[in-house]
Amino acid sequence: MDDHETPLLSKDLSSSSSSSSSSSSVVVSSLKWILKVVMSVIFVTWVVFLMMYPGSLGDQILTNWRAISSNTLFGLTGSMFLIFSGPILVIAILASLYLIISGEETVFTKKKITKFPRFRLWTFPVLVDGPFGVVSAAEFLGIMVFSVFFLWAIYAYTLRNLNVLDYFHVLPNNRSIFLLELTGLRFGMIGLLCMVFLFLPISRGSILLRLIDIPFEHATRYHVWLGHITMTFFSLHGLCYVVGWTIQGQLLELLFEWKATGIAVLPGVISLVAGLLMWVTSLHTVRKNYFELFFYTHQLYIVFVVFLALHVGDYLFSIVAGGIFLFILDRFLRFYQSRRTVDVISAKSLPCGTLELVLSKPPNMRYNALSFIFLQVKELSWLQWHPFSVSSSPLDGNHHVAVLIKVLGGWTAKLRDQLSTLYEAENQDQLISPESYPKITTCVEGPYGHESPYHLAYENLVLVAGGIGITPFFAILSDILHRKRDGKDCLPGKVLVVWAIKNSDELSLLSAIDIPSICHFFSKKLNLEIHIYVTRQSEPCLEDGMVHKVVHPSVKTPWTNGCSMSVLVGTGDNIWSGLYLIISTIGFIAMITLVDIFYINKYNITTWWYKGLLFVVCMVASVLIFGGLVVVFWHRWEHKTGEVEANGNDKVDLNGEETHNPSAAELKGLAIEEDVQNYTTIRYGTRPAFREIFESLNGKWGSVDVGVIVCGPATLQTTVAKEIRSHSIWRSANHPLFHFNSHSFDL
Numbered sequence: 001m002d003d004h005e006t007p008l009l010s011k012d013l014s015s016s017s018s019s020s021s022s023s024s025s026v027v028v029s030s031l032k033w034i035l036k037v038v039m040s041v042i043f044v045t046w047v048v049f050l051m052m053y054p055g056s057l058g059d060q061i062l063t064n065w066r067a068i069s070s071n072t073l074f075g076l077t078g079s080m081f082l083i084f085s086g087p088i089l090v091i092a093i094l095a096s097l098y099l100i101i102s103g104e105e106t107v108f109t110k111k112k113i114t115k116f117p118r119f120r121l122w123t124f125p126v127l128v129d130g131p132f133g134v135v136s137a138a139e140f141l142g143i144m145v146f147s148v149f150f151l152w153a154i155y156a157y158t159l160r161n162l163n164v165l166d167y168f169h170v171l172p173n174n175r176s177i178f179l180l181e182l183t184g185l186r187f188g189m190i191g192l193l194c195m196v197f198l199f200l201p202i203s204r205g206s207i208l209l210r211l212i213d214i215p216f217e218h219a220t221r222y223h224v225w226l227g228h229i230t231m232t233f234f235s236l237h238g239l240c241y242v243v244g245w246t247i248q249g250q251l252l253e254l255l256f257e258w259k260a261t262g263i264a265v266l267p268g269v270i271s272l273v274a275g276l277l278m279w280v281t282s283l284h285t286v287r288k289n290y291f292e293l294f295f296y297t298h299q300l301y302i303v304f305v306v307f308l309a310l311h312v313g314d315y316l317f318s319i320v321a322g323g324i325f326l327f328i329l330d331r332f333l334r335f336y337q338s339r340r341t342v343d344v345i346s347a348k349s350l351p352c353g354t355l356e357l358v359l360s361k362p363p364n365m366r367y368n369a370l371s372f373i374f375l376q377v378k379e380l381s382w383l384q385w386h387p388f389s390v391s392s393s394p395l396d397g398n399h400h401v402a403v404l405i406k407v408l409g410g411w412t413a414k415l416r417d418q419l420s421t422l423y424e425a426e427n428q429d430q431l432i433s434p435e436s437y438p439k440i441t442t443c444v445e446g447p448y449g450h451e452s453p454y455h456l457a458y459e460n461l462v463l464v465a466g467g468i469g470i471t472p473f474f475a476i477l478s479d480i481l482h483r484k485r486d487g488k489d490c491l492p493g494k495v496l497v498v499w500a501i502k503n504s505d506e507l508s509l510l511s512a513i514d515i516p517s518i519c520h521f522f523s524k525k526l527n528l529e530i531h532i533y534v535t536r537q538s539e540p541c542l543e544d545g546m547v548h549k550v551v552h553p554s555v556k557t558p559w560t561n562g563c564s565m566s567v568l569v570g571t572g573d574n575i576w577s578g579l580y581l582i583i584s585t586i587g588f589i590a591m592i593t594l595v596d597i598f599y600i601n602k603y604n605i606t607t608w609w610y611k612g613l614l615f616v617v618c619m620v621a622s623v624l625i626f627g628g629l630v631v632v633f634w635h636r637w638e639h640k641t642g643e644v645e646a647n648g649n650d651k652v653d654l655n656g657e658e659t660h661n662p663s664a665a666e667l668k669g670l671a672i673e674e675d676v677q678n679y680t681t682i683r684y685g686t687r688p689a690f691r692e693i694f695e696s697l698n699g700k701w702g703s704v705d706v707g708v709i710v711c712g713p714a715t716l717q718t719t720v721a722k723e724i725r726s727h728s729i730w731r732s733a734n735h736p737l738f739h740f741n742s743h744s745f746d747l
Contacts, residue, residue, distance in 0.1 A: 028101055035098045039091050039211075046087035050193055054153040054186075056160065074596060077314045077615070084196065085322030088208075089585055092326060095211040096578030099451075103574075125721035132225070133714060134721045146229070150190070157186035177244045184240025191233035192312075192319050198226045199323040203330035205570015207581060210451040217372060217387065217448070224282070231279040238272050264609040268311035274300040291409070295384065306616055313608030314615040325619050329584055330570055332623050336631055337568040338376065338385075338445045345400055347419050347440070352505040354468065355405040355416060356391070356512060359444060360564040363398035364641050366572055369475035370709075371449030373403065378441040380414045389472040389711075390447055391512055395482035401447070401565070404512055406468040444565045451571070453479065458707030460494045462697070464688075464720050466712025467506065470499050473711065474513040477528075481519040484526055494527040494701060498688050500716065502536045507682075530680040531688070538685035567638050568631060576634045580627055587626025591618045690723040 052058035062083065069079040127135035132143070161182045165175060200208060201219035209219055245251040257265040277297050280286065287294040305324060309317040343360035350356065357375075367390070374385045392402040407416050418440055455461060455476050463473045477497075483490035501507070515522055522528065534540075570577050595618055605611060697706070710720045 031101050032098060035094050035101070039094050039098070042087050042091055042094075049083070050196065051149050051152070053193065054160075054190070055156040059160075074592070077318050077611070078592075078596075080315055081318035081321060084319040085325070088196075088200075088322040089325070092207050093582055093585065095207045096574070096581050099207070099210060099574045100578050125725050128718045128721040128725065133221070134717050143225075150229075153190050153193070154186075157183075157190075161186065177247055180240050180244045184237050184244070187233045187240060188237035191230050191237060192316065194226055194230040194233060195320045196323055198223065198230055198320075199327040201226070203327050203570070204334060204445070204448050205330050205572075205577070206326065207570065207577065208326070210571060213451045213454070215370075215449045227279065227282065231275055234272060234275060238268070258609070260607045260609070262608060263313075264311055267307040267609060271304050271307035271311055274303040274307070278304065292384065306613075309612035309616045310609040312612065314611040315608070317612050317615055321615070321619065325585075325588065325623075328619060328623050329581060329627060332627060333568060333570055333580065333631065334445050336635075337566045338374075338443045340443065340563060340566045342442050342444045342565050343563060344440055344442055347422070349416065349419060350511065351508040352503075353407050353416070354506075354509060355407070355412075355419060356402060357405065357442075358400050358402045359442065360399060361401045362564045362567055362638065364573075364638070365401075365447075365565060365567050367394055367401075367447035368449055368451075368453040369393050369455060369479040370453075370472045371447040371475075372472075373401070373444050373446035373448070375403070376443040377415060377418070378443070379418055379439065380411060384411055385445065386411060389475075390449075391471045391474045393475050393478035393482055395486075396478055399564070402512070404468065404471045404474075404509065446569060446571075448569075448571055455707065455709065456480070456483070456490050456492065459491050459705040460697075460701055460707070461492050461496070462693075462706065462708045463495065463497045464690075464708065464710045464712070464716065465497070465499045466716040467501055468509075469712035469716075470497075470509055471512075471711075473497060473709075476709075477515065478513060478518060480526065481515060481522055484522070485519040491705075492526070495529070496693075496697070497528075497530045498533070498690075498693060499530065500533045500535060500688055500712070502534075504534050504537055504540060504682075504684075507532070510680075528679050531693075532680065532682045533686055533688050534682065534684045535687055540682070540684060566635075568634055573634075576630070576637070580630045580634070583630050584623050584627035588619060588622035591622045591625075690720055694723055 049058065049061065053062065065083055066076060066079045069082060070076045072078060074081070124137045125134050126137050126140045132139075135143070161179060164182060165179060168178075200206065201221075201223040202216075203209070204216045206216070206219075209216060242251065242255075245254045254265060255269060258267065259265075278300055281290070281294045281297040308320075345358040345360055347355065347357050359373075369390075371390045372387050373390060374387050376382075376385050388403040388405055390401055391404045392400070396402075405412055405415065407413050422440060456479070461476075463476065465473055477495070480490055480492050480495065482488075515528075519525065567573065592615070595614055599605065600611065600614070605614075708720065708724060710717050
């Protein structure tokens with residue numbers, strides 16, 4: 001009797017559990033939908049107001065708003081803050097709640113195949129040869145919206161300027177000078193409206209970037225564009241006043257003016273000079289050839305922001321405060337994370353000169369393939385941080401992360417020399433103890449990257465790489481193979497890797513991934529093709545057949561006294577990062593309230609520049625005090641959970657690889673495991689013909705879901721984008737979906 005009742009009871013429990021899970025899923029989906037709608041409404045309303053603000057209607061809306069809200073505790077400053085900066089902070093808080101509800105697991109399902117090609121606004125390339133580089137459809141729409149806004153703002157402010165001239169009855173002799181200064185004022189206001197968005201793309205762990213799943217390295221281009229526009233308007237702002245004061249013969253007198261009530265000129269001059277230095281040194285030619293100069297001068301952003309607040313006071317500074325506050329939050333978290341010294345488990349040099357570092361990480365660190373880290377080596381520089389793509393998958397192991405570093409400039413050359421010194425010291429008998437070894441001390445920021453593993457959302461992948469751009473594809477391939485082996489969600493069934501390299505010695509990079517050891521008989525689970533194009537050699541060298549298996553001896557690092565990477569990063573735990581944002585924001589509002597009640601209002605403080613300084617101090621102090629309190633508890637939680645998970649079964653050997661206990665089937669297949677060379681084709685003296693490649697895929701893959709990911713130099717990205725955008729390829733390939741993404745860095 002019991003034998004028959006048990007399955008019945010199990011069936012009931014299963015049905016109940018399934019019903020509960022379905023009900024929970026509906027609730028979560030409903031909450032996510034509501035949050036999306038609310039965030040969308042707030043954002044659209046906010047953007048529409050910002051675009052209307054230069055006109056008479058926008059000015060009237062702001063006047064009515066101030067009449068309603070300026071009588072509150074916060075006064076005019078609070079009124080301006082709520083309407084200009086408040087919406088973006090509210091969206092950030094709602095975004096953190098959305099990510100907490102969404103969780104970390106993403107389930108990928110097959111997409112419905114349509115008869116006609118379709119594309120995503122964020123990924124389909126529209127412009128490829130313009131000054132902006134490769135521009136997607138969504139980016140093109142954004143450029144058009146901003147362009148229309150600038151034209152509209154200049155037109156609307158010109159009309160308002162002419163009305164002001166008539167209203168004040170300016171004398172004809174002073175009319176041109178007055179109009180020039182008034183125009184300068186308007187240019188400054190347009191610059192402030194641009195600056196509302198300026199700091200949002202460079203918050204590496206930004207909750208907003210995670211919400212729309214745009215990684216930091218891609219969003220930096222928006223910061224570059226906005227930076228050019230903002231500094232153009234600020235420069236015109238300053239130039240108009242300089243010309244006007246020069247005509248009046250009062251240039252030096254007014255240039256060094258620092259009024260207590262109203263705009264303080266000298267702080268504005270200092271802020272503008274700092275901005276100009278950052279602007280000039282950030283131009284592509286300077287940044288490429290003198291990266292250190294660009295990096296050091298860009299630290300003047302502190303001077304730029306602080307003296308801007310002194311220049312305009314708290315009332316106008318509150319317009320741009322929202323984005324700056326989110327940046328300060330991100331910067332403090334990055335600073336706290338990067339203070340930790342991280343263990344280098346091993347380091348080795350490949351025959352092509354590329355270096356591989358294996359770094360220690362905690363088991364609970366969250367990241368996806370196509371992520372990257374910022375690395376500092378204190379023996380080389382205490383100030384320089386350089387970004388590198390992660391070459392290992394999150395599923396490669398719980399305790400390590402690997403990066404490949406190509407020697408391209410002075411910093412990477414010094415790192416190679418340092419590792420050579422370490423290798424020589426390791427083999428010298430006269431070294432008595434590890435303490436006498438030369439050291440390599442690393443600090444890490446990140447990992448950063450896409451919020452979701454979008455490379456798993458396509459049934460077919462085309463991975464196009466140039467040179468060291470192959471690095472993130474190792475993480476993608478490893479991630480897919482691990483998931484295939486373990487039976488996890490993973491759509492890709494066919495992967496084509498197109499890799500263009502200059503010389504055959506770069507083939508040794510393939511030793512960074514051992515595909516057969518990850519997934520034996522991988523050809524039964526994944527249709528993998530690797531096409532390599534060696535562009536500067538017409539024929540193979542004698543040793544090319546084995547070159548990818550040759551690796552220089554690795555350097556083990558028993559001398560390090562650091563620890564694993566810190567999980568205190570904005571792209572880490574959703575709950576803790578959400579608490580960090582929410583509590584810091586509440587603390588900022590509370591601190592501003594207390595300062596207003598017990599200091600500004602009580603002592604009748606009216607000095608504009610001083611109130612602007614107090615505003616900035618409150619922003620920083622709220623992050624340090626309230627955000628710092630959350631970070632302390634977050635750090636303790638990290639330490640406690642790290643100790644628990646460190647007692648797991650996965651261990652790391654000194655070569656940076658975690659032990660894997662293979663199954664019986666895997667052990668049986670060890671003797672006849674497949675060689676990845678059987679799926680690799682090497683062509684010499686030629687470049688990839690992407691038109692032919694895409695047309696051939698149409699015949700082999702048919703009308704199926706395709707994702708195209710490009711990692712490499714701008715010329716490679718442009719070439720692939722042209723073919724993707726090409727009408728002939730688009731019609732003949734008949735692929736429903738293309739995904740274009742660039743993942744490259746200026747080192």
